[in-house]
Amino acid sequence: MVQNLYMSFKIDRGLFKYDFIDYHAVLCVPVDADVKEIRKRYLKIARRLHPDSSFTESASQKELGNELLSKLVNPAYEKLCGDRTRTEYILILSQIGKRLLQESTSVTLNTDLARQLAQTPNMDHFYKSAIAKIGETQYDSLEQVLQVIAQVSELNLVYLMRSASKSSAAPPPPAQPKVQSGTPQSNTPKNPPPPPAPPKEDSIVEQYVRRAQSLIDKNQFAQAKVELQDALKLEPKNSHCHSLIAMVYLKQNQLKMAKIHFDNALKLDPNDEAALQWKPKIDKAIGQQPSDHKVTSSANNGDKQPDKSGSGGLFGGLFGGKKK
Numbered sequence: 287m288v289q290n291l292y293m294s295f296k297i298d299r300g301l302f303k304y305d306f307i308d309y310h311a312v313l314c315v316p317v318d319a320d321v322k323e324i325r326k327r328y329l330k331i332a333r334r335l336h337p338d339s340s341f342t343e344s345a346s347q348k349e350l351g352n353e354l355l356s357k358l359v360n361p362a363y364e365k366l367c368g369d370r371t372r373t374e375y376i377l378i379l380s381q382i383g384k385r386l387l388q389e390s391t392s393v394t395l396n397t398d399l400a401r402q403l404a405q406t407p408n409m410d411h412f413y414k415s416a417i418a419k420i421g422e423t424q425y426d427s428l429e430q431v432l433q434v435i436a437q438v439s440e441l442n443l444v445y446l447m448r449s450a451s452k453s454s455a456a457p458p459p460p461a462q463p464k465v466q467s468g469t470p471q472s473n474t475p476k477n478p479p480p481p482p483a484p485p486k487e488d489s490i491v492e493q494y495v496r497r498a499q500s501l502i503d504k505n506q507f508a509q510a511k512v513e514l515q516d517a518l519k520l521e522p523k524n525s526h527c528h529s530l531i532a533m534v535y536l537k538q539n540q541l542k543m544a545k546i547h548f549d550n551a552l553k554l555d556p557n558d559e560a561a562l563q564w565k566p567k568i569d570k571a572i573g574q575q576p577s578d579h580k581v582t583s584s585a586n587n588g589d590k591q592p593d594k595s596g597s598g599g600l601f602g603g604l605f606g607g608k609k610k
Contacts, residue, residue, distance in 0.1 A: 295358060297432055299396055300439025301446075306382060309362035309375070311439035314421035316414055317379060317446065321367055327421070328363040334425050335359065350428045358435075383446030390447060400440040404448070408490055413445045415516070491517045491524060498530060507534050525554035529561050541568050 301308040310317050313327050333339060335355040337348045365371050386393060395401050399416055406412045417438065424434050494517035501510035514531040521527065532547035545568045548561040555561075 295354075295432060297436050297439070299436040300441075300443050301382065302436065302439055304382065304386070306378075308435070308439040308442055309365045310442055311435045312358050312362040313366070314417060314424045314434075314438050315366075316417050317376075317442050319366075321372075324363065324366050328359065328367075331355075331359050331425055347428055354425070354428065354431060379446060380450070383450035386443065387447045387450045393443070393447070395440055395444065397437050397440055399437065400444050402493060403441055403444045406490070406493070409445070409448055412490060412493070413441060416441055419512070491521045491527070494520075495527060495530065498534075502530075502534065502537075505537075507537050510534050511538075523554055525551045525558055528554065529558050532564070533560060536564060536568070541572055544568055545572065 300311060302311075310319070313324060313331065315324055315327050319327075332355060335351040337352045339351070365375055395404065403409065403412055403416065420434060420438055424438075425431055494513045498510040498513035498517070501507070501513065511531060511534045514527055514534065517527045518524065518531070528547045529551040532544045532551060535541075535544035535547065545565065548558075548565040548568065551558045551561040552565065
């Protein structure tokens with residue numbers, strides 16, 4: 287049985303579902319993370335959860351943060367940083383991956399991210415990028431921590447299964463039936479048709495874009511921008527990414543950045559609909575910005591003035607607001 291470690295903390299997804307405590311998920315580090323990486327991650331979490339930290343404000347949140355630290359985070363760190371305990375733990379992880387691979391038909395995945403990891407061709411890059419992104423906000427909302435740990439544990443489960451599949455030797459091809467000389471082969475085609483092509487996988491960039499679009503639909507613009515920035519690092523000439531991140535900047539009333547990316551989108555695709563629709567409005571809005579003496583003076587000194595936003599500012603004007 288799983289150790290009675292979590293008291294009221296119960297997780298029943300990912301590796302936890304198989305009577306196993308996923309310490310890597312608690313710390314949100316890859317299953318192949320080294321001790322240095324684990325220690326760095328632990329210190330970051332500990333600073334956030336410590337009762338004296340400003341991260342938790344109310345007394346109830348301080349208590350919850352301390353509970354998470356003492357009953358989840360500290361035991362995870364002790365397990366993964368002790369030489370003997372870590373070696374034993376990694377060995378068990380490997381065995382679990384092989385066992386789950388044999389029982390793969392009974393494994394169920396609850397998150398889109400885990401299902402994507404199960405199919406993506408670039409497994410290692412996708413897995414580590416996903417773990418890193420989740421880790422950025424894992425302990426921001428203490429009430430959601432267990433759900434986030436469960437999500438990470440599902441990624442670990444899939445990664446272990448796919449790693450076990452890669453390490454196992456491929457079975458030999460089936461033996462061809464022997465045909466005696468002179469035996470008719472009327473039912474055996476000489477050139478059998480090729481097997482059907484596997485379904486096309488989404489590229490890594492397409493997965494970033496899909497997640498960004500989902501975040502935009504939820505008005506989570508800061509997270510969407512991070513996804514699109516990562517996509518542009520991989521494909522800096524992707525017109526759709528430029529157009530989409532321009533819309534994010536536009537929603538955040540950062541008109542100059544929106545203009546830059548709409549310009550890039552039109553250079554790469556002159557028919558981009560969003561850029562054609564919004565760029566003229568942004569150009570007009572920027573052209574109508576007041577240029578008083580202070581702004582002119584600052585411009586002469588080489589200082590950049592940030593776009594100022596407000597409910598009745600340029601953003602409101604572009605989207606139909608008429609406040610004065």
